Amino acid sequence: MGAAPGVRIPRGRSHGEVLIDGPVMYHPVHHVVPATPLRLTYEQGRLVNISGDPLLSGRLRDWLERLGDDGAWEGPVHFNIGINPNALTTQHPEWERVMGAVTCGMGDLSILSALNPGLESEVASAGVHWDWTTLRPTVMLDDVTVVREGIINSGVC
Numbered sequence: 001m002g003a004a005p006g007v008r009i010p011r012g013r014s015h016g017e018v019l020i021d022g023p024v025m026y027h028p029v030h031h032v033v034p035a036t037p038l039r040l041t042y043e044q045g046r047l048v049n050i051s052g053d054p055l056l057s058g059r060l061r062d063w064l065e066r067l068g069d070d071g072a073w074e075g076p077v078h079f080n081i082g083i084n085p086n087a088l089t090t091q092h093p094e095w096e097r098v099m100g101a102v103t104c105g106m107g108d109l110s111i112l113s114a115l116n117p118g119l120e121s122e123v124a125s126a127g128v129h130w131d132w133t134t135l136r137p138t139v140m141l142d143d144v145t146v147v148r149e150g151i152i153n154s155g156v157c
């Protein structure tokens with residue numbers, strides 16, 4: 001299926017807004033691509049507002065509120081860039097590998113602290129882990145553009 005290299009994001013670091021135009025897996029059996037972009041707003045490592053696509057924003061907010069799990073609002077906890085030119089946004093989670101897409105996870109990442117003692121305070125813990133993908137991101141590392149509007153910079157790969 002190919003790789004989606006990425007990094008763990010330490011707690012409390014995310015800040016800003018992201019528009020989600022790819023799959024959102026927010027329930028053990030549900031994933032959906034919003035008809036219009038979903039807008040997620042982050043402050044100090046927490047999701048603080050859900051807007052944009054009327055249907056999905058309402059369903060995602062309702063699901064999170066019903067969980068009653070504070071850790072589910074933490075994140076993103078991981079950041080991955082798809083590099084498989086053959087991956088598709090199908091019903092299979094290969095969407096995380098779609099070339100140039102960015103997938104981020106929310107909520108639980110405690111398996112990392114189980115594998116790496118000492119990370120407990122830096123890793124979110126929750127009863128759920130959920131993911132979102134944005135298909136047309138622009139990603140910069142310092143002053144180097146790694147992905148521009150979903151197209152990977154071939155000069156850095």
Ligand SMILES: [Fe+2]
Binds near residue numbers: 129131
């Ligand atoms: Fe994830």
